[in-house]
Amino acid sequence: MDAHDIFKKLTRGVYFSRKNVNNNALKKEVIEAPVQNDLAAEFSQSDEEGNDSDVEQASEAESEEDTAKFSYINDDATKSTEPKKKKKKLNDLEAKRKLLEQEELNHFRNVQRISVTGKRVADPIRTFDELGEKYKVPDKLVENLAVCGYPLPTPIQMQAVPIMLQGRSLMACAPTGSGKTVAFLLPVLRDLKGPQRKGFRAMILAPTRELAQQIYRECLRLSEKTGLKIHLINKVSQAEQKFGEKSSKKYDILVSTPNRICYLLSRDPPVLDFSQIEWFIVDEADKLMEEGANSFKEQFDQILGACTSSSRKVALFSATYTVPVAKWAIRNLKGLVRVTVGERNAATDTVQQDLLFVGSESGKLLAFRDLVRGGLQPPVLVFVQSKDRAKQLFSELIYDGINVDVIHADRTQKQRDNVVKAFREGKIWVLICTELMGRGIDFKGVNLVVNYDFPPTPISYIHRIGRTGRAGRPGRAITYFTQDDTPNLRSIAHIIKNSGGKVPDFMLTLKKPKKSERKNLAKRAPEREDILTVPKFQMKRKEKLKKMEELKKRKGKGEKGSADKAENVDDPVISTTMKKKPKKKTFSKKNKKPLA
Numbered sequence: 001m002d003a004h005d006i007f008k009k010l011t012r013g014v015y016f017s018r019k020n021v022n023n024n025a026l027k028k029e030v031i032e033a034p035v036q037n038d039l040a041a042e043f044s045q046s047d048e049e050g051n052d053s054d055v056e057q058a059s060e061a062e063s064e065e066d067t068a069k070f071s072y073i074n075d076d077a078t079k080s081t082e083p084k085k086k087k088k089k090l091n092d093l094e095a096k097r098k099l100l101e102q103e104e105l106n107h108f109r110n111v112q113r114i115s116v117t118g119k120r121v122a123d124p125i126r127t128f129d130e131l132g133e134k135y136k137v138p139d140k141l142v143e144n145l146a147v148c149g150y151p152l153p154t155p156i157q158m159q160a161v162p163i164m165l166q167g168r169s170l171m172a173c174a175p176t177g178s179g180k181t182v183a184f185l186l187p188v189l190r191d192l193k194g195p196q197r198k199g200f201r202a203m204i205l206a207p208t209r210e211l212a213q214q215i216y217r218e219c220l221r222l223s224e225k226t227g228l229k230i231h232l233i234n235k236v237s238q239a240e241q242k243f244g245e246k247s248s249k250k251y252d253i254l255v256s257t258p259n260r261i262c263y264l265l266s267r268d269p270p271v272l273d274f275s276q277i278e279w280f281i282v283d284e285a286d287k288l289m290e291e292g293a294n295s296f297k298e299q300f301d302q303i304l305g306a307c308t309s310s311s312r313k314v315a316l317f318s319a320t321y322t323v324p325v326a327k328w329a330i331r332n333l334k335g336l337v338r339v340t341v342g343e344r345n346a347a348t349d350t351v352q353q354d355l356l357f358v359g360s361e362s363g364k365l366l367a368f369r370d371l372v373r374g375g376l377q378p379p380v381l382v383f384v385q386s387k388d389r390a391k392q393l394f395s396e397l398i399y400d401g402i403n404v405d406v407i408h409a410d411r412t413q414k415q416r417d418n419v420v421k422a423f424r425e426g427k428i429w430v431l432i433c434t435e436l437m438g439r440g441i442d443f444k445g446v447n448l449v450v451n452y453d454f455p456p457t458p459i460s461y462i463h464r465i466g467r468t469g470r471a472g473r474p475g476r477a478i479t480y481f482t483q484d485d486t487p488n489l490r491s492i493a494h495i496i497k498n499s500g501g502k503v504p505d506f507m508l509t510l511k512k513p514k515k516s517e518r519k520n521l522a523k524r525a526p527e528r529e530d531i532l533t534v535p536k537f538q539m540k541r542k543e544k545l546k547k548m549e550e551l552k553k554r555k556g557k558g559e560k561g562s563a564d565k566a567e568n569v570d571d572p573v574i575s576t577t578m579k580k581k582p583k584k585k586t587f588s589k590k591n592k593k594p595l596a
């Protein structure tokens with residue numbers, strides 16, 4: 001008879017329960033025993049999530065160990081613990097494997113500077129080839145990516161594409177020029193699974209016509225040979241004729257600006273039908289959802305309201321993050337995932353940024369001429385705060401013999417198209433523009449952005465300077481400022497510092513402007529002296545003559561029809577000019593000479 005048998009005899013009839021056992025002694029034993037799951041030790045250095053699960057596992061192990069002790073009095077105890085131990089070992093191995101995977105995933109996201117918020121978020125992809133295996137993305141689409149010259153996904157593509165392929169709504173923020181267009185086009189093209197003649201199933205909204213055109217072109221390139229039909233509303237008058245009841249059924253994807261769509265939706269009967277829309281994509285979401293006078297919010301709500309399908313998903317993309325958009329998304333989008341690449345509201349770190357104090361308005365012109373004299377590397381984009389100032393600067397630079405042109409909302413669609421095309425083709429070296437070109441436009445290889453007029457908001461600064469330094473290329477941005485620009489100087493200095501640039505210390509400690517002051521600046525740019533080198537009295541005579549000529553011309557013409565107006569209302573700045581009679585101005589390019 002061994003000790004075990006003696007113990008059994010002595011304790012016959014005694015019932016053991018958890019209460020009867022000396023808990024403290026038992027616990028001590030469990031803790032001091034070589035814990036079977038060595039995970040706790042191994043992952044003690046892991047992140048918060050890992051540690052949490054370690055704690056859970058340790059307590060699970062503890063309770064299982066307890067059970068083993070109590071079952072000791074049972075005759076069959078030894079037999080029954082065997083499979084349990086095996087199962088536990090398997091569970092532990094599985095848990096260990098999962099933890100390792102999670103660790104590796106977290107590390108990968110950290111390296112790519114991807115952060116995600118949401119439940120059960122899809123893992124990021126490392127290569128485009130993975131899309132075929134995991135998400136059944138057709139070979140054709142993957143081949144098109146290679147043809148476009150995209151060998152590997154950018155961080156936003158790595159994470160946004162699988163999330164959208166999971167069928168989840170998304171709010172994505174990633175730096176300017178980081179490939180957000182492909183990030184939303186690719187999953188949409190996969191999800192629509194070829195043409196179906198059901199009418200529009202995806203819609204992409206952009207704030208300006210130029211950006212809508214650019215997205216349309218990228219969509220055509222990526223959807224090559226998929227059979228999907230994409231439509232860009234260029235002219236509302238044409239669209240009205242085009243979208244009869246049947247003809248609109250043949251298109252799968254619509255790309256447009258909000259005003260054009262709203263105009264067509266408000267026709268009686270409505271020219272567009274959005275009841276089949278599955279994907280509602282908003283590029284530059286913070287711009288399109290901005291509240292206040294001259295904003296797009298009303299149009300945004302109207303369009304979203306027309307997308308009545310229960311399977312509708314929404315994806316919001318921008319380089320800048322605003323709290324109202326995040327709040328709206330959290331409140332309205334089921335199963336939302338939020339993705340941010342890098343720091344929120346940061347400038348691209350591939351752009352070398354400089355701030356230059358120019359003293360006065362005339363100092364800006366001197367500084368720009370100095371820049372040209374020192375050698376300018378085209379293409380160059382120059383931002384000013386208004387159409388009038390764009391025209392003034394153009395008149396100055398054209399007489400300097402600079403190969404320059406100008407784009408703003410007063411120019412006709414044809415003129416705007418021609419200018420963009422010429423700039424893309426390198427026929428224009430310096431392009432003067434307004435906020436109209438500040439967002440989304442992807443001119444390949446812009447070497448320099450000049451903020452001739454200080455940006456109205458830090459957000460505008462990030463987008464404007466993001467026209468250079470795109471897709472990992474280096475770029476440069478110079479921002480002129482005068483005493484009048486001090487209110488926003490502090491925030492912009494911080495943006496420069498945060499992206500690795502150097503700024504004088506005093507700028508970082510300038511007084512913070514009041515909220516009301518910032519709001520006013522965002523709404524209305526400061527009054528500035530005209531851009532001119534000709535004495536003022538000569539200019540006034542010239543202006544009088546010009547105005548008289550314009551009056552004569554206008555008398556000969558009637559007002560434009562409402563459809564024409566809808567063509568010309570891409571951005572809020574333009575819509576304010578709708579009330580005025582259209583001015584027409586043509587620019588002589590006779591004096592254009594290439595840069596010396």
Ligand SMILES: Nc1ncnc2c1ncn2[C@@H]1O[C@H](COP(=O)(O)OP(=O)(O)OP(=O)(O)O)[C@@H](O)[C@H]1O
Pocket residue numbers: 149150151152153154157174175176177178179180181182318319439440441442466470471
């Ligand atoms: N995977 C990729 N590999 C290399 N280049 C890419 C890749 N994806 C996109 N690009 C290129 O990167 C450039 C910028 O892309 P895109 O215009 O989509 O940027 P974005 O993030 O939308 O910028 P913005 O915020 O200014 O609108 C484009 O010229 C595009 O062709």
